[in-house]
Amino acid sequence: MAAHRRPLRRLGSGGTTARTAVTLTLAGAATAAGLGGTGNAAPEPTPAQVGATVDRLYREAEVATEKYNGAKEKAGATERRLEELRDEMARKEDRLNATRETLGSVAAAQYRGGGLDPALQLVLSADPDRYLEGAAVVERVGSRQTAAVGxxxxELREVARLRGAARVELASLTSRRAxxxxxxxxxxxxLEAARRLLSRLTAEERARLGPGQDRATRAPGAREGLSASAEAPSPRAAAAVAYAYQKLGSPYVWGATGPDAFDCSGLTQAAYRAAGVSLPRTTYAQxxxxxxxxxxxxxxxxxVFFYSGISHVGIxxxxxxxxxxxxxxxxxRLAPVDSMPFAGAARVV
Structure with missing residues (x-):
């Protein structure tokens, strides 16, 4: 029954995203149907409560975004290793085929002469794995033939090794993609839950909430100890700052690294990439x-990094x-450093 629902304010600390969204949706539906009354439905959340819930959802989404970015980076590295293995295996197979052709010529000559050496029979087998398991160079053959068989x-063993390594990398890639x-x-x-919550507010209410995380209040004296305007410590740092200024107003898109949209670590990575410095993809690596x-x-x-899980970064x-x-x-956008819980800072160059 609607009378047994918990108020939204109790979900902020422990409720899941889904339960929060469902509670809000049901409360709104009950009000629209004329069922909203004292004791019959959860009270309609205030814009401030909606804003707090949306901020929490954004922070949780950002944590998941950084995990996504890290998994994507690892998947990319695994995919590159797999391609390198496949390229190397193709080269080895080409060399093996050339060796087999050489041995085929020797075998043809031996066959015409009245017999085929058992070692050549094994090397030229259609089943190379059988050769790896049971082949042995037999008694005495010419030195050139012995070297070719060796x-x-x-080469067969190396191809088999590469095939095994490729299978391992493929399994790893499948896991990372999942x-x-x-x-x-x-x-x-x-993000969808946050969008639904914000859609319940009027444009005026959304405007009063301000730009999400940047609306945190600043305690008196919070900026004490922060350096005032100063020169960048290096030309590359200055170039990264200049790039960031050029991107003011660009949209936030999770997983994006520019040039037209960014997530938080994507912006810092792109800024330093423009300055000729390679940064890792994720906040916790940066x-x-x-x-x-x-x-x-x-x-x-x-x-500059924020929150205990190092889930947000700015320049x-x-x-x-x-x-x-x-x-x-x-x-x-520009924002005060003290608008979020400060977690640390790093000087790259």
Whole structure:
């Protein structure tokens, strides 16, 4: 019965995304049907409550996005290794075929002369695995033939090794692709739940909520100790900051690395890529890509990280501000460094 539903405010700390969305939907449906009354339905959430829930969903989606980015990076590396193995195996098979052709010529001559050496019979078998299991160079053959048979044996073993390695990489790639899909489903589910919640608000209410994560209040003196405007510590850091400024207003798209849309770590990676520096793909890898710096010593170009799980990153630009890609409700923008729980900083160059 509707009378037994919990109010939305109790779901913020422990309810799942699905239950939150369902509760809101059902509450709205009951009100529209004229069933909303004291004791009959959960109270309609206030815009502030909706905003808090949406912020939580965005943070959870960002955690899942970084996991997706990490899994995608690993899947890409696995796919490249698999292709390299396949290329190497093709080269080895070409060499093996050339060796077999040489031995075929010897075999034809022997056959015409009245017999075929057992070693050649094994090498020229249609089943190379049988050769690997049971082949042995028999008693005495000419030195040239012995060398050719030895090469064929080694090449067959190498091809078999590469085939085994390729099977392992293929299994790993299949597993990583499944992991990608799990994270993709998590991200899209949370973002869709946030979209549904925001759609319940009027345009004026959404505007009052502000740009998601950036609306956190700042305590008095919170900027104390932050460096004011300062020069970047290197030309590359300055180039990364310049790139970030050029991308102000670009949309947030999870999993995107530019040039026209970004997620948070995609923006910082793209900024430093434009400066000639290669950064890892994920926030939790980027924080280890440079030298740690205290908050009081931040300089333009430093990467600034937020939340206990290192799930968000921006690029510091001086005067206590950063440029970051917040979430789907806000484009790439300037924001105070103290607008989110600070977790650390790294100087890349």
């Amino acid at each position: 090469r064929a044996r080694a 992991e990608l899909e799990r994270h993709r489903a998590t991200v899209t589910g949370k 924080i280890g890509a440079g030298r740690g710096v205290p908050r009081s010593a931040l300089l333009p170009g430093d990467l 510091y630009v001086g005067d206590g501000r950063m440029i970051h890609a917040p979430n789907p409700s806000a484009p790439v």
